[in-house]
Amino acid sequence: MDVSFVAREQSRLLGELSSFLAIPSVSALPVHAADCRRAAEWLRDELLVLGCPTVELIEGQGHPVVWAEGPEVPGRPTLLIYGHYDVQPPDPLDEWISPPFEPTVREGRLYARGAADDKGQVFCLLKAYEATLDADRRPPLNIHFIFEGEEESGGSVIADLLRAEPERTRADAALVCDMSYYAPGWPAVYTALRGLCYAEISVRTAERDLHSGSYGGVAPNALETLVRILAGLKKRSGEIRIPKLYKAIEPPADEELTSWRRLPFDKDAFLREETTGRALTGLKEYSIFERVWALPTFEIHGIKGGFVGDGAKTVIPAQATAKVSLRLVPGQVYAKVGKQLERAVAALAPKWADVQVTLLHGGDAVRVDVSHPAFAVLDEAFASVTGRPAVRVRSGGSIPIIPELGLAGAPVLLTGIGLPDDGLHSPNEKLDLAQLWSGIEIFGRFFELFAAKGGAAGDPAAAAPEPAMSLPLVPPA
Ligand code: BES
Ligand code: ZN
Numbered sequence: 001m002d003v004s005f006v007a008r009e010q011s012r013l014l015g016e017l018s019s020f021l022a023i024p025s026v027s028a029l030p031v032h033a034a035d036c037r038r039a040a041e042w043l044r045d046e047l048l049v050l051g052c053p054t055v056e057l058i059e060g061q062g063h064p065v066v067w068a069e070g071p072e073v074p075g076r077p078t079l080l081i082y083g084h085y086d087v088q089p090p091d092p093l094d095e096w097i098s099p100p101f102e103p104t105v106r107e108g109r110l111y112a113r114g115a116a117d118d119k120g121q122v123f124c125l126l127k128a129y130e131a132t133l134d135a136d137r138r139p140p141l142n143i144h145f146i147f148e149g150e151e152e153s154g155g156s157v158i159a160d161l162l163r164a165e166p167e168r169t170r171a172d173a174a175l176v177c178d179m180s181y182y183a184p185g186w187p188a189v190y191t192a193l194r195g196l197c198y199a200e201i202s203v204r205t206a207e208r209d210l211h212s213g214s215y216g217g218v219a220p221n222a223l224e225t226l227v228r229i230l231a232g233l234k235k236r237s238g239e240i241r242i243p244k245l246y247k248a249i250e251p252p253a254d255e256e257l258t259s260w261r262r263l264p265f266d267k268d269a270f271l272r273e274e275t276t277g278r279a280l281t282g283l284k285e286y287s288i289f290e291r292v293w294a295l296p297t298f299e300i301h302g303i304k305g306g307f308v309g310d311g312a313k314t315v316i317p318a319q320a321t322a323k324v325s326l327r328l329v330p331g332q333v334y335a336k337v338g339k340q341l342e343r344a345v346a347a348l349a350p351k352w353a354d355v356q357v358t359l360l361h362g363g364d365a366v367r368v369d370v371s372h373p374a375f376a377v378l379d380e381a382f383a384s385v386t387g388r389p390a391v392r393v394r395s396g397g398s399i400p401i402i403p404e405l406g407l408a409g410a411p412v413l414l415t416g417i418g419l420p421d422d423g424l425h426s427p428n429e430k431l432d433l434a435q436l437w438s439g440i441e442i443f444g445r446f447f448e449l450f451a452a453k454g455g456a457a458g459d460p461a462a463a464a465p466e467p468a469m470s471l472p473l474v475p476p477a
Helices: 005-021 030-049 119-131 157-164 222-232 254-261 267-275 288-293 334-348 373-386 433-453
Strands: 054-058 065-069 078-084 104-106 109-111 142-148 173-177 188-193 195-204 297-305 319-328 354-363 391-395 412-415 430-432
Touching: 005 030, 005 109, 005 119, 005 433, 030 054, 030 065, 030 119, 030 142, 065 157, 078 119, 109 433, 119 173, 119 433, 142 157, 173 433, 195 222, 195 334, 222 297, 222 319, 222 334, 254 288, 288 391, 319 334, 334 354, 373 412, 373 433, 430 433
Parallel strands: 078 142, 078 173, 173 412, 188 391
Antiparallel strands: 054 065, 065 142, 104 109, 109 430, 188 412, 195 319, 195 354, 297 319
């Protein structure tokens, strides 16, 4: 790869990434549908400039999938690259220091919605590809790109496509760069992702809102009914009160738990810099890693109902809705958990209220087998740039399409160049530019190493990385 690429092209690259990030591709909000399409077109144009002979926007009921194939390189392996061009809504807007869709650099960090999740990481892979093209614009291996625009909002365009055309996932490996380092200086690959069950619980207690003086004391209150149901779904201890919810969980193996105990972790810094509250909550008898990576959650994301305008209004609301989700861990299946939630809510609902659970979207938890030799190749690429192979960790987050990416047998390399404090889904999301520049080099090297060694990288034992457990317990430099 051209090692001077980043140094030479930095200001152009920053301009290009900024133009991509300036497109407000918020997939959950219908007003941004045209922006999502513009982001897909931005990728299409970029892939054409990079010399891909096949570039398509694939339509469905929602935002398009971008598909591209680099020039064919006979005799070389095929790598499938997945990413997403959609972003989460940027609110609360007044907490952004610079506007979410006006990318701004401060102290070596690029601030914008999507900087890390996932447009900046998609951009990193595209530029790694560019850096490895030869004078005839030929890459070192066969690369297929698949980018979706509904990862953050639960659409089905990519799932429908892969169901209809599973051969698109035929590859020697799939590379997903939508995660982060474990800590600065500590690249990571992920052995599991949590799944999700996202739902709306709505309550109606009367035909219309009522005067709280005339009827207060006798008329049921929809908001109160809703919060009692919500409170009934989780104990103060953090235990979720959905019958049989914990039954299907496959607990982590002792070996995995031991490796987590050996990871460097500073609880005070985690509290101060990441969760930013005064205490950590949840099941105290489990470690923080277990709570975030190996146990399900129940979260309330928002409640709508009653009067929330300025001033006061004495009203008994007739209707209220909550958006909630459960994160699922290996062993738990979305369809089953959805039914368990419906049953638990029905059991908590008073007879005189109409209570409905609407499942919005979700996905199963996944485990990723990291024993394939492609992981050793990725370790080599990370080690050559950062001095460390990737640690094996899990993620508390979800990427619903991951199980489908591996259906044709390709190992799924889940990794990323973000840092834990990037603020995904929060105000002031950022990407450290040093991570982007080194990431371009890392993935450029990975493409070249994988081109040479492929998925069948000789003797896997010889190429095996340092196991996470034997990593030195020193904080990263
Ligand atoms: N990039 C994230 C996944 C992630 C989360 C990686 C946390 C590392 C740490 C992904 O884009 C994401 O946010 N996914 C959603 C999926 C959901 C809306 C179905 C999530 O996890 O909330
Ligand atoms: Zn993402």
